[in-house]
Amino acid sequence: MVYSEMTIRKEKISSNDFFQVERWMNTAPLCICSTQTVWEAAKIMEQTELDVMPVVDENDQLVGLLSFRTILSNLLKDSTGSSLIEDIPVYLYDSVRPTDQMTDIVKMQAECLPVVDQSNKILGIITPKEMMNFYTKSMSIVQKKRNAIEILSSVLESAYEGIAVVDEFGILIEFNEAYSRFTGISREEAIGRHVTEVIDNTNLHVTVKTAIPERGVIQNIQGQDMVVHRIPIWEGEGRIYLYYYPTI
Structure with missing residues (x-):
């Protein structure tokens, strides 16, 4: 069985000047x-x-x-x-x-x-015209994020492979049922903890800093050698169409 590990590296919308006045002003x-x-x-x-x-x-x-x-x-x-x-x-x-x-x-x-x-x-x-434009675009992005989160959650839970997702601090923000069954650690117990406390010999907390993908890496988990993929996913416009914000 292949176990996948993903990292999400936060790049806030504001880093793209989305909320700055100069983007919206006349x-x-x-x-x-x-x-x-x-x-x-x-x-x-x-x-x-x-x-x-x-x-x-x-x-x-x-x-x-x-x-x-x-x-x-x-x-x-x-x-x-x-x-x-x-x-x-x-x-x-x-x-x-x-x-x-x-x-x-x-x-x-x-x-x-x-x-x-x-x-x-x-x-x-x-003016009110610029404010309305800002409101409209903001609500559109919020809706897209909400839809993306629902899609991600559905994919995670239906996946046959074990999938773990951490934020930029190495804290688990998703831990699907397949991974839970393999490790014997429930999703509720895993989420919110540092990945090194939950997954043996993981390197996710390093991957999230380097942003270098690692595919087909051998990792010993629960006494078994497993093939894992560590895939960084960037938030923000211009990377991929996926938005996910952890509530930690």
Whole structure:
């Protein structure tokens, strides 16, 4: 009988910048210069149906956010709209950096979040449209992960070969029925323990560090020489279509 051993080496989605603001922001935000007039701002916002627009100075540095309500209020006082944007109040704003996490800015509950660099120069913007795109893609990935976990669990339990799966620390996160019968150690007893405490002469805890596959290796288990395969499986986009996160 051939016993297979697999390792899963974690590469979090965030390592691929999935959650970073710069991946989701609108990199060509519509801004208005503080030296333009209220009338110009009114025309732009009416044509684009924007409720809020960033105000920048002549160096593209963020000054504040201008709301359509502020524009209307000013036009009621001066129908010519000749006032400069820099002469009317723009409201205080929260800004974020490109490397900030989308999961953090969700808590800010802002209708418009400018993205700025260290010099306060505007690089992009996060609006409800970008947030909805982030939500949609995130939920899609979560669903794919859930499906992959169910498929993996089904494969493990139906496999005739003994299969053990460890995380990057060498901790057993899966131990199928075939391996359990051979070792006499139940799945419940095995999972959560270091692989060296459960499987004789294993090298899985080393394989997970080196990421070098080992196929057809002779390993003495329970006093018997067995042919084992140690196969690293990487998580993350661009490797294989498999996502599995241990809850340890």
